[in-house]
Amino acid sequence: MSLFSTTYDVIVIGGGHAGSEAAAASANMGAHTLLITMNLQNIAQMSCNPAMGGIAKGQIVREIDALGGYSGIVTDKTAIQFKMLNKSKGPAMWSPRAQSDRMMFAECWRTMLEQTENLDFYQDSVNGLLFDGNKIIGVKTALGLEIKSKTVIITAGTFLNGLIHIGDKTFGGGRAGESASTGITEDLVLKGFEAGRMKTGTPPRVDGRSLDYSKMLEQPGDESPEKFSYLPTTKSLVKQRSCYLTYTNPKVHELLREGFDRSPMFNGRIKSTGPRYCPSVEDKVDRFATKDRHQIFVEPEGWTTVEMYVNGFSTSLPEDIQDKAIRAIEGFENVKFFRYGYAIEYDFFQPTQLKHSLETKLIENLFFAGQINGTTGYEEAASQGLMAGVNAALKTQGKSPFILKRNEAYIGVLIDDLITKGTDEPYRMFTSRAEYRTLLRQDNADLRLTPLGFELGLASKERMDRVLEKQRKTDLLIKFLEETSVTEAEINPILEAKNLDLINQSLKLFKVAARPQLDFSDFKDLEKLKVFIAENDIDWEIIEQAEIHLKYSGYIEKEKNNADKLNRLENVTIPTNFNYQKLQSISFEAREKLTKIQPTSISQASRISGVSPSDISVLLVYMGR
CATH class of the missing domain: 1.10.10.1800 (tRNA uridine 5-carboxymethylaminomethyl modification enzyme MnmG/GidA)
Structure with missing residues (x-):
C-alpha cells in the first residue's frame, strides 16, 4: 500500500536508540508502524562511545531486555568486551557494561528491525507536523509527502536545529557528516511548547596503529564475562578486546589552555548547557585547575577496525590545539587522527510538558522520547523509546497507558524525574537517583518486569x-x-x-x-x-x-x-486541571510549580522541587485525607 494512502497507527521520527526501540515496541504490540529516518544506513548508530551499560545504565539495559526490547540482545551479539562494574560493592550497585563493535551494532539493529512484523521504513527528513486542532494526525517530509498516522513519536536526538562547533568553525548538522533537522521545533513552538538548547560533545577518533600501548595500562574484560539479555540468544564472550588507560598531564593542560580563547565553550558562542557528568577535557582542565591529570580510556571501535575512541578527551577546541595537546599524552606521541572532536548544540523540550506515558500534554497522540526530553546517553534514550512505543500502541488500541513506578524500575525513576522535576542540563541516570535501588538490581530485572511485558504482549512466552x-x-x-x-x-x-x-x-x-x-x-x-x-x-x-x-x-x-x-500516596489522585490558585494556604512557589506540572497524584506532587511537606499536608486535607 502506498505511503500516500496509508494511515499508520504509529509514526516514529528518527532511527537512533530511542527511535529503534520505539518502532520495535509498537510493531511487536501489533501497531502498524512506520520508522522515518534521514539515513537508513545509520539506524541505532553509536554516535559517541562504542559501549552500552555502565553505572545505573546497565540496569536500564537489563530492564529494556526484560520488557522485550532489543538493546540487550543487540549488545550481546556485537560485544567485544564485558565488565560487571562495582563488583566490590553490594549487589544494588553492580552494573553491567559492554564494549560493542560499532558497525556490527548498527547492522544488527537494522537486521532485527527488518525482521519485525508490522514495521515499515522510509528514508526522508520530517520537516513539519500535521495537526487537527490539538491532535496530531501525521507528518510532512522534505520530499513533500504528507503521511497520516494515529500517533507520532519524535525521537530526533541531536538533530533538531543541530549546530556543530570545532574551534571557531560552526556549521549545521545533527551529527558529523549528517544534516540537521529543521521545521519540527518551529511547528511545536507555534503550538505553545517551551523549547530550549542543550549541548553535548564527542572526542577525536584516532588510528590505533599509531598508538604506543606499552605506555598505557591494559584494561581487559572480566575473566568470566556475563551478558545483558536474559534470553539464550548468544553465549558469553570467549575472547575479548582490551581497552587501555592513560592520563593527561600538566603539559597537555598547558597546550589545551593555549586554545581557550578560541574555544566556543569559553568565548560565548556556545550558550547552552552541557552534561555535568561528562564534561569536555577543556572544561575539566578549567574547573579542576589543581588536578595534574585526568583519565583517558582508549577504546576499540570493533573487532577488526583500527579506529579507537579517546574516552575522556571530548572537546570542541580548534583542530590544531587538539592535535598538539593529544600528542603530549603518553602513548599518543605519533597519533594519526581519523576525525577531530566536536561539540553540538540542539533543541530540546522541557519534559515537564509530558505525561508519564511520554505523551505531550498540549497535543494529543504526540509522544517525545530521548534527547528531545533533555536526557543524554544511549540507554536513557532507548528506555524512553520503548515506553513511548508501548504507550503509542496502547493509545491506538484504546487501552490505558503503561507507567512504571519508581519502586518498579530505573526506567520509572528516569521518567518520573523528567516529568516531575524537569531538567536544565542533560540528564543521565545514576544509582543515587533511585531511592529503592536494593529492589531495582540488574540481576532481578526479569523477575520485576517480564510479567508486565508479557501482559502487554511485548515480552515473549x-x-x-x-x-x-x-x-x-x-x-x-x-x-x-x-x-x-x-x-x-x-x-x-x-x-x-x-x-x-x-x-x-x-x-x-x-x-x-x-x-x-x-x-x-x-x-x-x-x-x-x-x-x-x-x-x-x-x-x-x-x-x-x-x-x-x-x-x-x-x-x-x-x-x-x-x-x-509511598504507593498509598500514588493512589491519592489529583483531578485533571485542578485549580491550585484557590489554595491560598500553600506557598506561591508551590502553587506556581503545581499549576505548571499538573501532577496526577499526591506522591508526584511531593517530589516537585519547591513543594514543601506542609504544602502536601494542605493538599491531603483538601483531598479528604
Whole structure:
C-alpha cells in the first residue's frame, strides 16, 4: 500500500536508540508502524562511545531486555568486551557494561528491525507536523509527502536545529557528516511548547596503529564475562578486546589552555548547557585547575577496525590545539587522527510538558522520547523509546497507558524525574537517583518486569517461561538452605579457613551462608549442597538470587515497606486541571510549580522541587485525607 494512502497507527521520527526501540515496541504490540529516518544506513548508530551499560545504565539495559526490547540482545551479539562494574560493592550497585563493535551494532539493529512484523521504513527528513486542532494526525517530509498516522513519536536526538562547533568553525548538522533537522521545533513552538538548547560533545577518533600501548595500562574484560539479555540468544564472550588507560598531564593542560580563547565553550558562542557528568577535557582542565591529570580510556571501535575512541578527551577546541595537546599524552606521541572532536548544540523540550506515558500534554497522540526530553546517553534514550512505543500502541488500541513506578524500575525513576522535576542540563541516570535501588538490581530485572511485558504482549512466552523457572528454582534453593542442617564437622573447616568464629552445634545452612564474610563458593565442596544443585540443575544465576535473598532480605523488606507507604500516596489522585490558585494556604512557589506540572497524584506532587511537606499536608486535607 502506498505511503500516500496509508494511515499508520504509529509514526516514529528518527532511527537512533530511542527511535529503534520505539518502532520495535509498537510493531511487536501489533501497531502498524512506520520508522522515518534521514539515513537508513545509520539506524541505532553509536554516535559517541562504542559501549552500552555502565553505572545505573546497565540496569536500564537489563530492564529494556526484560520488557522485550532489543538493546540487550543487540549488545550481546556485537560485544567485544564485558565488565560487571562495582563488583566490590553490594549487589544494588553492580552494573553491567559492554564494549560493542560499532558497525556490527548498527547492522544488527537494522537486521532485527527488518525482521519485525508490522514495521515499515522510509528514508526522508520530517520537516513539519500535521495537526487537527490539538491532535496530531501525521507528518510532512522534505520530499513533500504528507503521511497520516494515529500517533507520532519524535525521537530526533541531536538533530533538531543541530549546530556543530570545532574551534571557531560552526556549521549545521545533527551529527558529523549528517544534516540537521529543521521545521519540527518551529511547528511545536507555534503550538505553545517551551523549547530550549542543550549541548553535548564527542572526542577525536584516532588510528590505533599509531598508538604506543606499552605506555598505557591494559584494561581487559572480566575473566568470566556475563551478558545483558536474559534470553539464550548468544553465549558469553570467549575472547575479548582490551581497552587501555592513560592520563593527561600538566603539559597537555598547558597546550589545551593555549586554545581557550578560541574555544566556543569559553568565548560565548556556545550558550547552552552541557552534561555535568561528562564534561569536555577543556572544561575539566578549567574547573579542576589543581588536578595534574585526568583519565583517558582508549577504546576499540570493533573487532577488526583500527579506529579507537579517546574516552575522556571530548572537546570542541580548534583542530590544531587538539592535535598538539593529544600528542603530549603518553602513548599518543605519533597519533594519526581519523576525525577531530566536536561539540553540538540542539533543541530540546522541557519534559515537564509530558505525561508519564511520554505523551505531550498540549497535543494529543504526540509522544517525545530521548534527547528531545533533555536526557543524554544511549540507554536513557532507548528506555524512553520503548515506553513511548508501548504507550503509542496502547493509545491506538484504546487501552490505558503503561507507567512504571519508581519502586518498579530505573526506567520509572528516569521518567518520573523528567516529568516531575524537569531538567536544565542533560540528564543521565545514576544509582543515587533511585531511592529503592536494593529492589531495582540488574540481576532481578526479569523477575520485576517480564510479567508486565508479557501482559502487554511485548515480552515473549519464552521469556515468561524462563522467569517462572528462575523463580521456581530460586525458591527451591532457598527452601533447601532454610531446611537443611549442617554439623560442626561439615562447616567448621570452612570457617576456620576464613578465620571466622566456629559453630558448636548443628545449624540450618542458611544461617551460616548468610554470614557476610562467606559466599557460595566457600561451600562448593559441601556434599549435600553439591548433590542438591546437581539433581535440580541449579545454575549460577539461581545461586546468585538465593545468596542475595539470604544476605539482604532485611534491606529488601525495608525498601518494600517504604515503597508501599509511598504507593498509598500514588493512589491519592489529583483531578485533571485542578485549580491550585484557590489554595491560598500553600506557598506561591508551590502553587506556581503545581499549576505548571499538573501532577496526577499526591506522591508526584511531593517530589516537585519547591513543594514543601506542609504544602502536601494542605493538599491531603483538601483531598479528604
